[in-house]
């Protein structure tokens with residue numbers, strides 16, 4: 667299983683939900699736009715906590731978080 671996770675920084679509205687819920691994976695940059703924690707192991711996170719990553723996608727109020735599972739986008 668290969669997971670790909672990314673954030674569309676152009677639409678992030680800085681709600682902080684992802685940062686609060688999953689700080690191992692998400693953090694704010696200097697402008698309070700969400701970004702991935704640089705050393706986060708997304709494949710390991712996906713294997714151990716798929717539900718949390720899917721919840722992050724679904725709970726983002728801006729639809730800014732994207733997750734692909736073996737090339738297929740997980741629907742928000």
Ligand code: SF4
Nearest residue numbers: 678679681682684726
């Ligand atoms: S939950 Fe979405 S809108 Fe809120 S900080 Fe994270 S990426 Fe940005």
